[in-house]
Amino acid sequence: MSRLQIRDVSVLYPGVNGGEAVTALSGINFNIEPGEFVVALGASGCGKTTLLNLMAGFIQPSEGYLTLGESSIAGLPRVACGLDLKDQISGPGKDRGVVFQKHALLPWLNVLENAAFGLKLQGVGESERKARAAEYLKLVGLEDFHNHPVYQLSGGMQQRVGIARALTNDPQMLLLDEPLGALDALTREVLQELLLDVWLETKKMMFFITHSVEEALFMASRLIIMSPRPGRITHEFPLEFNKIFLENRDARKVKSMPEFIAMREKVLGIIHGDEAAGGGLH
Amino acid sequence: MNQTTAATTPVNAKVSINPVATPSILKRCLSVFAAGPVKPGESYGAPGQGKSLAISLFTTALLIGLWYIATYFQWVKPLFLPSPGAVVMRFWEVATEGFANATLLEHTGWSMMRVFSAFLLALVTAVPIGIFMGVNRIARGIFDPIIEFYRPLPPLAYLPLVIIWLGIGEVSKIVLIYLAIFAPMALSARAGVKSVAMEQIHAAYSMGASRWQVIRQIILINALPEILTGMRIGIGFGWTTLVAAEMVAAQAGLGFMVLNAAEFLVTDIVIMGIIVIGIIAYLFDMLMRYLEKKLVPWKGR
Numbered sequence: 001m002s003r004l005q006i007r008d009v010s011v012l013y014p015g016v017n018g019g020e021a022v023t024a025l026s027g028i029n030f031n032i033e034p035g036e037f038v039v040a041l042g043a044s045g046c047g048k049t050t051l052l053n054l055m056a057g058f059i060q061p062s063e064g065y066l067t068l069g070e071s072s073i074a075g076l077p078r079v080a081c082g083l084d085l086k087d088q089i090s091g092p093g094k095d096r097g098v099v100f101q102k103h104a105l106l107p108w109l110n111v112l113e114n115a116a117f118g119l120k121l122q123g124v125g126e127s128e129r130k131a132r133a134a135e136y137l138k139l140v141g142l143e144d145f146h147n148h149p150v151y152q153l154s155g156g157m158q159q160r161v162g163i164a165r166a167l168t169n170d171p172q173m174l175l176l177d178e179p180l181g182a183l184d185a186l187t188r189e190v191l192q193e194l195l196l197d198v199w200l201e202t203k204k205m206m207f208f209i210t211h212s213v214e215e216a217l218f219m220a221s222r223l224i225i226m227s228p229r230p231g232r233i234t235h236e237f238p239l240e241f242n243k244i245f246l247e248n249r250d251a252r253k254v255k256s257m258p259e260f261i262a263m264r265e266k267v268l269g270i271i272h273g274d275e276a277a278g279g280g281l282h
Numbered sequence: 283m284n285q286t287t288a289a290t291t292p293v294n295a296k297v298s299i300n301p302v303a304t305p306s307i308l309k310r311c312l313s314v315f316a317a318g319p320v321k322p323g324e325s326y327g328a329p330g331q332g333k334s335l336a337i338s339l340f341t342t343a344l345l346i347g348l349w350y351i352a353t354y355f356q357w358v359k360p361l362f363l364p365s366p367g368a369v370v371m372r373f374w375e376v377a378t379e380g381f382a383n384a385t386l387l388e389h390t391g392w393s394m395m396r397v398f399s400a401f402l403l404a405l406v407t408a409v410p411i412g413i414f415m416g417v418n419r420i421a422r423g424i425f426d427p428i429i430e431f432y433r434p435l436p437p438l439a440y441l442p443l444v445i446i447w448l449g450i451g452e453v454s455k456i457v458l459i460y461l462a463i464f465a466p467m468a469l470s471a472r473a474g475v476k477s478v479a480m481e482q483i484h485a486a487y488s489m490g491a492s493r494w495q496v497i498r499q500i501i502l503i504n505a506l507p508e509i510l511t512g513m514r515i516g517i518g519f520g521w522t523t524l525v526a527a528e529m530v531a532a533q534a535g536l537g538f539m540v541l542n543a544a545e546f547l548v549t550d551i552v553i554m555g556i557i558v559i560g561i562i563a564y565l566f567d568m569l570m571r572y573l574e575k576k577l578v579p580w581k582g583r
Contacts, residue, residue, distance in 0.1 A: 058484055094490035104481035107580035108503055118489030121499070151583035169489055 002069025004032040004055065004173060004205065009064035009075065010230075011050055023230035024050045028064070030224070030233060032173070037199055037206040037242060039220035041213065041267070043274050047231020048209045052177050055207060057092040068095060068172065094118060097166030099179045105150045105161055111137065112146040114161050118169040129168075136164040139201065140194060156187035163198065173205035181211065192218060193251060196242055213267050217241055217260060218251070225267065227274045235270060239263075364550035369557070372550040381551060382542045384534040390558065393536040396452070396527060397520045400459035404516060408467035409509055415468065416475025416505070417497055425468070433465040437523045441530070450531035462523040463516040470512025474505025507574070507581040514570045521563040 009028040012021040025047040032038050040048045053059045054066055057073045065075035072089050073096075092098075105114050112130060113120075115137050119129035137143055140160040145153070150161055159179055166174055176195075180188045192215060199206055210216050216223055218241055225235040245254045254260060323331060346366060352358055353365035360368065377386040384392075414421040432440070437458055444461075448454035478501050486496050528537030536559050543551035574581065 056484065056488055058487070092484070092487035094488070096488060098485060098488040100481040100485065102481070103479040104485040106482065106500070106503075107583055108506075108578070117486075121486070121489055121491045121495055149580065151580050165485075165489070175488075 002172065003034060004073075004207075005067045006030055006051075006054075007064050007066070007077065009054060009061045009066065011047070011054070011059070012062040025054075025061075026230035026232050028233060030236075032205050032207060034205060035203050037196075037208065037219060037221040038224060039208045039210060039216045039222070040224050040226055041210060041216040041271070042226030043228055043271055044211075045231070046226040046228040046274075048226055049177055050231065051226075052098075052175050052207060052209055055173075056096055056098050056175050057090060060089075071095075094122070094169040095172045097169055097171035097174045099159070099162045099166050099174060099176045101178045101181050102155070102158070105158055105165075107149070107151045109150070110146065111142060111148050111150060111153070111161055114150055115164045115168050117165060122169075133164070133168050136167045137161075139167070139198060140164045154187070155183050156191060159183065159191060160194070163195070167198070167202065167204075171204065173207065176206065176208040178209050178211065180215065188215070189251060193245070195219065196246060199242075200246055213264055213271070214255060217263055217267065218245065218255060223267070225270055234274075237263075237267075361547060361549060364553065368550045369554050372548075372554050373558075376539075376551065376554065381539060381548075382534070384539075386539075386558070389534050389536050389539045389555075390562070392532075392534040392538075393524055393528070393559075394562070396455050396535065397459055397517070397524055400456045400463055401513075401517055401520055403456070403460050404463040404467050405513065408464045408516070409471045409512075412468035412471025412509075412512070413475055413502065413505065416472045417501065422472075429465050429468055432461070433469075437462050437526050441526055445530055454530075455527040455532070458527045459520050459523045462519040466519055467509075467512040467516040470508045470515065471505060474508030474512075475501055477508060478504040507578040510570065510574050510578060514567060514574075517566055517570070518563065521559060524559065 006028050009025060010023065011025040013024050015021050028051065040051065042048055050059070054061055054074055059074070061075040063075070065077050066073040071093075073093075074089060074091065076089065106117065109117065112133055116129040116133035119132060124132075134143070134146065137146065140163050142157065142160050142164065145157065150158060153161065162179065163174075179195075180191050183191065195206075195208075196219065198204075208216075208219055210219075217239060220237075220239045221242060223235075223237045223239055224233050225237075226232065227234040241254050241257075241260055244257075245251055248254070321331075349363070350366050353360065353363060353368075364372075373386070375381075376389075380386070380388070411421070411425055415425050416422075440461070441458055444454045444458050448457055482500050482504065483496055486500050491499070524535070525537035525540060528535040529541060532538035536555050540552050540555035540559075543549075543555065
């Protein structure tokens with residue numbers, strides 16, 4: 001297993017109508033170690049999704065670079081300037097599965113075909129890819145829905161398909177961009193537990209974006225709090241509430257622990273401080 | 283005391299009427315007070331909800347009825363409006379004996395040959411070009427001004443030019459119809475390509491897709507609903523342009539038949555021809571809608 005490294009990354013977006021460039025991310029330095037569940041939390045506009053898009057390889061940084069193990073995901077170190085190493089940058093790849101908030105499933109394929117789609121892209125034979133996809137559909141509790149059209153599923157079940165699909169490629173890490181953001185509160189809690197089970201089962205690195213403080217505290221083994229203008233990481237907390245849950249299997253009990261509540265108030269204070277400083281203007 | 287009586291009256295009235303025997307209008311008025319299923323959006327939703335098939339059938343029957351009455355009582359001279367019976371008789375006559383040296387089947391056959399050749403030609407050119415415009419900025423730069431310039435022109439405006447260039451044979455007729463079909467089909471294919479969600483493309487890349495796989499397995503399939511819509515609109519334009527195409531030097535064809543009949547003031551054939559074109563176009567549209575349901579059941583979901 002190899003770690004994900006982010007070194008001196010900043011991202012500038014071009015200004016509107018030729019105006020001044022906007023700094024979406026500035027001076028980001030951090031690693032995700034094997035087996036970590038990292039959650040990013042912050043007011044809107046703090047660059048969470050930009051950070052995830054960098055890790056996925058969808059965008060290039062203005063400065064700095066990202067690596068996963070030995071391979072370069074995006075950007076290059078300064079020392080490489082002048083060397084023609086552009087083709088060494090992998091960009092998006094099957095070693096990093098991505099789960100989106102919505103609109104990412106393929107409506108012309110059924111549940112099983114959606115989950116097997118990544119393997120199909122790589123030319124894996126039909127019977128093998130369906131067998132492997134079925135394994136992960138079982139892990140997310142969809143073993144009885146193989147032939148359903150995805151557009152007939154509820155939002156929660158669609159997200160289960162999305163998670164299974166990202167796992168079927170057996171990536172080193174999962175990048176989850178507010179995967180539970182569009183779900184109702186009850187389904188959301190069920191899927192939080194499901195994701196922790198998946199994490200426990202597969203031991204994959206997770207990078208999870210959310211707006212919900214409670215969700216962040218419940219899921220994270222490390223919480224990073226980001227702040228806008230320019231987007232940067234302001235706080236980091238190691239957490240163990242997810243481990244407590246995986247031992248006692250009682251989410252309500254974990255979320256009502258005095259330590260949990262105290263932490264929640266502290267984090268809320270930090271984020272509200274950001275908003276008072278201009279983060280919540282839009 | 284008076285107030286109480288006034289308040290209870292409608293309730294009594296409602297109870298005293300036997301709902302089975304009540305005429306439906308009255309029943310609907312009374313249903314305001316009755317307990318029964320209600321539909322969300324019925325009272326304060328978007329206006330214009332509910333089924334309209336019965337009303338459409340009624341409108342059709344009413345128009346044909348009016349047509350019949352107007353001709354029966356000779357309100358209009360048969361030269362301007364022949365009776366439905368005369369039109370049906372003409373239909374039979376042209377179907378069996380023919381008009382202007384061709385039977386109805388031959389006229390229909392020629393017209394369908396022209397419209398469908400143009401349609402197939404547009405299908406194999408406009409759809410790829412539209413897709414290409416969607417995925418390639420150079421293609422978009424080349425084709426956009428051409429299509430956008432000629433698209434709003436009425437086919438009759440460039441018909442003379444088409445004839446000067448291509449003569450008065452079949453080629454110029456098919457090309458005229460083809461041009462009318464081309465623009466809506468190409469633009470729909472282009473819009474279909476643009477309608478793909480960025481999440482789907484990103485998801486495919488992160489599952490190891492190549493650029494070509496993304497185009498073929500995500501973008502093209504995503505564009506299919508709009509391509510089919512473009513085909514529907516396109517064939518409609520084709521039928522619209524048919525009469526113009528058959529204005530010059532045609533020997534047979536529904537448009538030619540209508541124009542020829544008009545010259546001799548055979549109004550019943552004019553009306554019959556219009557109805558035949560309308561029915562064929564409508565049937566083809568039904569077929570396309572059926573294909574849409576079969577091929578892209580996910581459309582709009």
